[in-house]
Amino acid sequence: MQPRISMIILGVRDLAVPIKFYAEGLGFPRMDSPPEVAFFTLNGTWLGLYGREALAEDACISPQGSGFETFTLAHNVHSEAEVDDVIRLAEQAGATITKRPEKVFWGGYSGYFQDPDGHLWEVAHNPLFWVGPEDDKDVR
Known part of the structure; x- marks a missing residue:
């Protein structure tokens, strides 16, 4: 195995809010993507934003959580x-x-x-x- 992190995907509550934060606020370059997900090009990797509930469902875990996420x-x-x-x-x-x-x-x-x-x-x-x-x- 070659160790690397190819993409970081964050589960989000309302996709429009973090898209605005990362694209307009921080200037991350956004890639074309389906409407239910957003991808940004970073230097050497990508950042993905996906609905928190959908991401939890995909990973077969509960979407509930609070405090420090480790x-x-x-x-x-x-x-x-x-x-x-x-x-x-x-x-x-x-x-x-x-x-x-x-x-x-x-x-x-x-x-x-x-x-x-x-x-x-x-x-x-x-x-x-x-x-x-x-x-x-x-x-x-």
Whole structure:
């Protein structure tokens, strides 16, 4: 097996709300897709949005759940200033900021936001770990 994550699919309550958040608010490029799902092209993977109930049904589990869902999505950037920029962009798009950016115990700088469905995103600058092309400095 070659380890990789090909696509991240988030179960959402009302497809129109997160589509607006990710496409218009954060500037994620949307792909053509059937009306019951939305796909966005990311650098090296894709993000999918699908109805929470339908996704739970497809996985044969209950759609009920609350609180921390046991994972976060992480977006690593080049600098502390870029962390601030992305958090500000997310907040302007309607995200709930759960942790304002700050220096953290592991030597980096990070903050957290929740998208309209409560999915947690960490935005971080880690001076020891960067994945992405050197010229990729666009926060959107």
